[in-house]
Amino acid sequence: MGSWEELARQFLLEEEEDDEELFFILLPAILPFLSEEKRSIHTSSLSGAQKVKEILEGHESWCKSEFRMEPEIFKATSNFLRREGLLRDTRGVNVEEQLGMFMYMISHNASNQMLQKAFQHSGETIHRKISEVFDIVPTLTQRFVKLPNSIQTHPKIITDSRFMPFFQIAATAVDFHNIIRGQNGDEGWLDHQPDHISPSQYVEVPEGDNNYPNDMDSSDGSNLRDQIALQMWAAYNS
Template sequence: MDSDTTNSEDNVTIVDFLNSSDDDEEANIFVQLLMSLTNRLNRQPRHNSALTGREYALEQLYGHPENMFEICCMHRDTFEAIVRLIQDRNLLPSLSISTEESLMMFLRTIALSDRNREIQDRFVHSGETVHRYFVNVLTALSALAPDVIKPPNMNIVPPKIRYNPKY
């Protein structure tokens, strides 16, 4: 019973101290600063994966082919061909994230409809970095589109359609 009384008395004195007059404003600020520092010391990092984003991308790229296809909806040889095209034309700034990692973040976002937060957690990058590289890859792929996507010749009717009475 004594400990309850002492504990409640301590709480009352702390509350009284925090609710004190303007003369004790400096003491209030000091207590708030100490509480803030204590909270900061007890924080855990959000992005604490064992693999970095690059390591994860390489693990998926050179791991089981089905994993690669499930994440990117693309086979490894196609993925590597796109990476080579982007690198050959210097379409992505090579700052701190590799072309493979950037493209995998982009494809995972598009293929799996992952949100920015999910990409941050998986690739261990900030939301701003994920967004910046998403835009960079989108711009690079848009620059490749005229050379890679060839529309069919609309003046020629394929024989399969021409000779089929259904059409």
């Protein structure tokens, strides 16, 4: 029996022969894949920037369909974002295309893969540019989103006869309901109210006093309520 060095040398030689045999078996199988030409996944004749340009210069309905915006609004938004430094042109992806990616995604619930196909960019580029647009949404919200004035009635309600004066009655009913809730539903407090209210307790009403009936005009509350109900029903059926 040989020394351990000879045994180790013989073992390595046998392993090397086995590896060579395995190599010659596998080589014919993998050779076609090694020689196969790699095909690009982005094969469209138009780049993303060219596609956006084509949409903006095409029919208005196409831009509305793809980006849910008129071309003029899309261009104005792109110029604003560029001018304010919220988005910037980068190598290969300008501001218009970045905005186009974002609007296309939220308009069509598009996945990253769909955006890759539509705009001919890698998934990493798509993800990075979409994230950059999301990052500026809080800034745009503070700039453009204005909370409505809870005291002032919306102009559309004031100027539409279908809503006024019914809205005034409804708003008064809501206020009265809140007062009753403030008394835990107990209406007994109404029996203990003074006959006259001190002028110091007067409250300014929206749109001025002239738009509200005085005590003489509304002496018969039941008739007024019935008239309003009939008018609302007529307006509903017209």
